[in-house]
Amino acid sequence: MSEPLTPQDVEALFTRSDESFLFARWGRPIVPIVFGVDDKTLSVVKGAIEAVVTLANHKMAETDPELGANLMLFFFRDWQELLEVPDLDRLIPDLAPLVARLEGAEANQYRIFRFDEGGAIKASFVFLRMDDQLGAVPAETLALSQIVQTILLWSDRAFQDRSPLAALPDGGQVILRPEIAALIRAGYDQILPKMSREASHALRLSARLVAN
Incomplete structure (x- = not known):
């Protein structure tokens, strides 16, 4: 069972190797x-x-x-x-x-x-x-x-340790992890900017994960 993403998880997915935050869709x-x-x-x-x-x-x-x-x-x-x-x-x-x-x-x-x-x-x-x-x-x-x-423009470090995909329990079909799917949907919320360099953007994304 996938765990929900915390605000820290979301921020990490868009924080690059030079520690700069960059989100873009x-x-x-x-x-x-x-x-x-x-x-x-x-x-x-x-x-x-x-x-x-x-x-x-x-x-x-x-x-x-x-x-x-x-x-x-x-x-x-x-x-x-x-x-x-x-x-x-x-x-x-x-x-x-x-x-x-x-x-x-x-x-x-x-x-x-x-x-x-x-x-x-x-x-x-x-x-x-x-x-x-x-x-x-x-x-x-x-x-x-x-x-x-x-x-999305993920961090260059995103998914190095864990794939965005997961296999179903029966070992058959591979699917997009539900928490990553929810984050993609949140990233395309029309109220949010298409690009942000502010780490606080992760909080806005996280709020929409809860809403979903």
Whole structure:
């Protein structure tokens, strides 16, 4: 059984390694595009996106007027493949040094966010190098985990010790932990700002968890 999140728990989920607090949610409808998967996996990924966006009471759209697509997910086998994607280096400056750094770290995933003038999320790039570790994760679990970690700007330390997902008692289906689902809903409360650097924002989020 999941324990409710305390205000301290909520604050920690948005407190970064440099001890600064930063919360942000999407400020525009999400327009996803997925690269490197077959039709079956594409359906799974888009289903996960739709489920999490619906949970957040946010919106999706057919196109973004500025970027076309604003949530791009890349599935690949080798980091070098990113250097071959047309125009990706225009969207992500310093792409080659980033690829070299991720290769050196033997990373299998990386997320980049872009923000509008008000600090809300306007775009995200999700890179997944399908090594043996990620390849062993069911598509449904991998997709849900990635979208949950993209729907809000979590701390770089969030979920290091505990996944946002949990397996049902029968050992079958993997679901989003209820307390994380509640926090996502609270984060998209229209009364709250789309971005905050004030740690007191965690208290406002926590109050909405109690209300829910």
